[in-house]
Amino acid sequence: MYNPTIVAHFSNPKHSGELPNANQELKIGNSVCGDTIFLKLRIVQEKVEDAKFTAYGCATALATADIFAHYIIGKQLSEIIATPIDIREAMLGELEPSQMHCLYILHELFTQLEQVAV
Structure with missing residues (x-):
């Protein structure tokens, strides 16, 4: 069962697609389930101006x-x-046990963005 947050973002993603003028890219992969996320960013003066992703995997990923x-744009x-x-x-939101690997993915996205900021 998917919680309402996951359903809303999977059913109507606002930030999927290409970002031709990106100047940073994050790549997250989960070898256990095969989820892969490519997140392209446009960062100007230490601010995330835009972000777009392409992803392969489960709905939660x-x-x-x-x-x-959505969270990082404009910050x-x-x-x-x-x-x-x-x-x-x-x-x-609240995740089922089979979806908990996406917390790892989320933490890894934050970690990789921290490395960009260094």
């Missing part, structure tokens, strides 16, 4: 990419990095 892109990198763990983990 695709929703995770859309949720993350400074320092603000994104400072997002507390409890806020990060609440972003996906």
Whole structure:
């Protein structure tokens, strides 16, 4: 069963597609289930101006990419990095045990973005 947050972002993703003028790319892969996310970013003066993703995998993984892109657009990198763990983990809503791997994906997206900011 998918929670309403996952359903909304999987059914009507706002940030899927290509970003021709991207200047950063994050790639997340989960070797256990095969989920793969490519997230392209346009960062200007330490601010995420736009983000688009392409993803292959389960509905929850695709929703995770859309949720993350939605969250970071318009924010400074320092603000994104400072997002507390409890806020990060609440972003996906309540997950079924079989969907918990998407929390790892979400944490990895934050970690990779932190590395861009260094």
